[in-house]
Amino acid sequence: MVSSKNKKSFNITMVAAAITTSMAYSQQVLAEESNDLSIEVPKFETITVLGQAYRNTATKTSLTPLETPQGVTVIDSELLDQRGVKSLNQALRYVPGVTTEQKGGAVTMYDTFNIRGFDVNQSYYDGLVLQSLTGWNLQPQIDPIALEQVEVFKGPTSVLYGSMPPGGMVNMIAKTPQEMRSTDVNVAVGxxxxxxxxxDTTGQIGDSDFSYRVIALARSKDGQVDHTEEERFVFAPSIDWNVSDSTYINFNLYYQNDPSMGMNSSLPASGMIYDNPNGSTSPSTFAGDKNWSEFEREFVLAGYKINHDFNDNWSFLQNFRYMDATLSQKNTYHLGDNFDPMTGDLDRNIYSTEESSTGYTIDNQLSGLVYTGNLEHNLLFGLDYQKLDGVSAYSEYGTTTQFGTFNIFNPNNDMIDPSQLSSTYDAKDDVMVEQTGLYFQNQMRYNNLIMILGGRYDDYSSSSEYSDDYGDSKSAADHQEFSYRVGAMYEFDNGISPFVSYATSFEPVAGTKTDGSTYKPEMGEQFEFGLKYGSADQSKTAALSFFNIVKSDALMANPDDPWGDKLQIGEIESRGAEFEGQWYVTDSFDVAVNYTYIDMEITKDSGNGLQGTQPIYVPKHAASLWTNYHIDDGALAGMRIGGGVRYVGEMQMDAMNTDQVDSYTLVDLSVGYDLGEFSTSLLGASVNLVANNLFNEEYYTCYDSVNCWYGAERNIELNFKYNF
Structure with missing residues (x-):
């Protein structure tokens, strides 16, 4: 029998061998052709076109970010490659208003971030939600290898997408088939x-009306903490069919297998942030046990898009996706009373989950262009629907004290004997979520004035049938909500565009309290105004936004009982400002900067003692800078030198604001070189060296003083790409 370790090496080696062979062959052909002076060696320049079914995240129309009267940030695939990102968390590091990697650098199985202070629990992939198993761990996580760009929309978006936090949303745009033939092969070590x-290969199939794209990835690395590993395999084919001049169909599949997803454990602040005379922990300290540490996830997404133009003014888009996902987890956790700071002894609870879910989502959009006099109306009518069914089996096996004493300053990660475990508690949770939304939007233009008006009605329902050793219980949520948005922008001839908008949101809350009562839906509203600027040649762009968000009936974990009923505290207010700008100083030098200020506070609380406190994971100040310099002449022609600086201010350590987690500043470096400038036989080849957290700065995030995480350590990657 082949061990999992040997099996992993075989898979990666086979992929690498195939890539290396194709590269060697292509280099030989190019070299032979370049020796023939009558043959011109081609320049490898791929122009990527977004899919015909692409819609702007903020409006589901072709309106550009600079024309949208709300904050929008777009990150393209070139920038993702330059920074060597491996997750959505990492992709958002330089986005204003976003606090990312809330569980540090070692927990990579989730994308944990907030926008304008409000946690975002579900992201979108090509305009459709990535459905999560409510209350549990299972949710698809798209790898950046499959992304053309990432769009971050700030503020409420319920008017187009239904249930949504008021801070904003992230929509990952998938790579699509291109008619121009192109293949990228990549090999990386680090x-x-x-x-x-x-x-990543794409092109037209012969002279037919079909184009294809096939993306495949194999990755393996050690986790940041001891005894952990991260593995991933991705296969994502898609086909475009231009049925006629007016009809386009895209079929797409995304399969991902994560045999190992690192770890999901935390550490106390004592010995990390606070000095402890008994010792200290490090970014590699593992609070779990290597004999009971399993995190496996597998999922498939299968869908299609149909776009039909009835005439020059009216079109219809249907976007559909089916999901099937599973997750298996064996882990330990600890609470506040499990840790003794005087000795460093940590008692851990042993548990496991087996999770599965199936679901589908569909979005139907009818858009049209109508004129009433000099007023242009871009109309949008939409009907969307989603349903998810899932189940989680949860078991506990007592505490690790049955195998001895675990000490965080002298960790023994080889204590648990799985053969000696028997469950002390078993539970099963059957979950169902269903939502139907009907929406309308009118985007109007009168000369230089842009106005937008939209409304949406949602019918949301969810249920949970929970059974354990003590009996059965049922809970349900049934919400009908109306959300809307209004906004306006005026484009002056000098490139400055002031804007103003008001939007609302709602988030359904599933579950029932122990007293039998249900939670209210969380409601949000935002008022935003600001300026956007774009020079005539687009070499200089900037956006300045001021916002005020109020979330009522807000839900949060009880600081005195994290595993008990959540608190519906009343009202949270987030006020702040964001600035982002990009300047192409010359054809060779560009710089992008951003700054965020957030003043967030719990303004109303019904007796939980939290009024006047600031939520965790929300720095008051954050800023970043990224720059690239391309050398076009001389001995170093073809080289790109890039890098960035990220600053994240102080954050609260816990819900009661008893202490703060220090601010931190990180430096990243990215150096690329076009090998075709060195030799014509290497046309299409390039290398990229990425160093994140270059100076290995130690930094932290915390949920409370007993649950903290180290930030990502210095990470260096050398990537070789060949395009043909």
Missing amino acids: SDNLTEASI
Whole structure:
């Protein structure tokens, strides 16, 4: 029998061998052709076109970010490659208003971030929600290898997408088939024994009306903490069919297998942030046990898009996706009374989950262009629907004290004997979520004035049938909500565009309290105004936003009982400002900067003692800078030198604001070189060296003083790409 470790090496080696062979062959052909002076060696320049079914996240129309009267940030695939990002968390590091990697650098199985202070629990992929198993851990996580760009929309978006936090949303735009033939092969090595190989190939199928794209990835690396590993395999084919001049169909599949997803444990602040005379922990300290540490996830997404133009003014888009996902977890956790700071002894609870879910989402959009006099109306009518069914089996097996005493300053991660475990508690949770939304939007233009008006009605229902050793219980949520948005922007001839908007949101709350009562839906509203600027040649762009968000009937974990009923505290207010700008100083030098200020406070609380406090994971100040310099002449022609600086201010350590987590500043570096400038036989080849957290700065995030995480350590990656 082949061990999982040997099996992993075989998979990656086979992919790498195939890529290396194709590269060697292509280099030989190019070299032979370049020796023939009558043959011109081609320049490898791929122009990527977004899919015909692409819609702007903020409006589901072709309105550009600079024309949208709310904050929008777009990150393209070139920038994702330059920074060497491996997750959505990492992709959002330089986005204003976003606080990312809330569980540090070692917990990579989730994308944990907030926008304008409000947690975002579900992201979108190509305009459709990535459905999560409510109350549990299972949710698809898209790898950046499959992304053309990432769009971050700030503020409420319920008017187009239904249930949504008021801070904003993230929509990941998938790579689509291109008619121009192009293939990228990548091989990467780096810190923590990183080994990665991938291929991305696209083109037209002969002279037919079909185009294809196939993306495949194999990656393996050691986790940041001891005894953990991260593995991933991705396969994402898609086909475009231009049925006629007016009808386009896209079929797409995304399969991902994560045999190992690192770890999901935290550490106390004592010995990390606070000095402890008994010792200290480190970013590699593991609070779990290598004999009971399993995190496996597998999922498939299958869908289609149909776009039909009835005439020059009216079109219809249907976007559909089916999901099937599973997750298996064996882990330990600890609470406040499990840790003794005087000795460093930590008592851990042993548990496991087996989770599965199936679901589908569909969005139907009818859009049209109508004129009433000099007023242009871009109309949008939409009907969307989603349903998810899932189940989670949860078991506990007592505490680790049955195997001895675990000490965080002298960790023994080889204590648990799985053969000696028997469950002390078993539970099963059957979950169902269903939502139907009907929406309308009118985007109007009168000369330089842009106005937008939209409304949406949602019918949301969910249920949970929970059974355990003590009996059965049922809970349900049934909400009908109306949300809306109004906004306006005026485009002056000098490129300055002031804007103002007001939007609302709602978030359904599933579950029932122990007293039998249900939670109210969380409601949000935002008022925003600001300025956007774009020079005539688009070499200089900037946006300045001021916002005020109020969330009522807000839900949060009880600081005195994290595993008990959540608190519906009343009202949270987030006020602040964001600035982001980009300047192409010359054809060779560009710089992007951003700054965020957030003043967030719980303004109303019904007796929980939290009024006047600031939520965790929300720095008052944050800023970043990223720059690239391309060398076009001389001995170093073809080289790009890039890098960035990220600053994140102080954050509260816990809900009661008893202490703060220090601010931190990180430096990233990215150096690329076009090998075709060195030799014509290497046309299409390039290398990229990425160093994140270059100076290995130690930094932290905390949920409370007993649950903290180290930030990502210095990570270096060397990536070789070949395009042909």
